[in-house]
Amino acid sequence: MIMPGSMPHQIVSPRAFFDIDVGRREGDILGHFHGRAIYEQIRDRAGVRFAFFGLAPVLPDGRVDTAAIGPDQGLVDGTLLYVRQGRSRTA
Structure with missing residues (x-):
């Protein structure tokens, strides 16, 4: 039963706060992990x-x-760790 004026709680994985919303993958493919390519660099949707x-x-x-x-730092595909390089303009 939900009390009037209250919101049900949603359980969110702490990992979700570290996931990078990848907009573009860049650079060379360094290798593969669990069938996924590991790119040298990525950009999030904010550039x-x-x-x-x-x-x-x-x-x-x-x-x-x-x-x-x-x-x-942030996660791509749940297990690949990337470190922020700074903000740059996108074309």
Whole structure:
């Protein structure tokens, strides 16, 4: 039962706050991980460039360790860690 004036709570994965909304993939393909290409750089939909940094840190239970992700880092495809390179203009 939902009380009048209250909103039901929605459970959101903490990882969702680190997902990068990829607008464009750039540069060379560095390799593949689980069948997906690892691009040298990506841009989010706002034009911010990110460079590949490595694989996301994983906890013993298999979840991504979001506490270990830095403030200028984000995730692509759930496990690929990219670091922000700064904002640049897009054509």
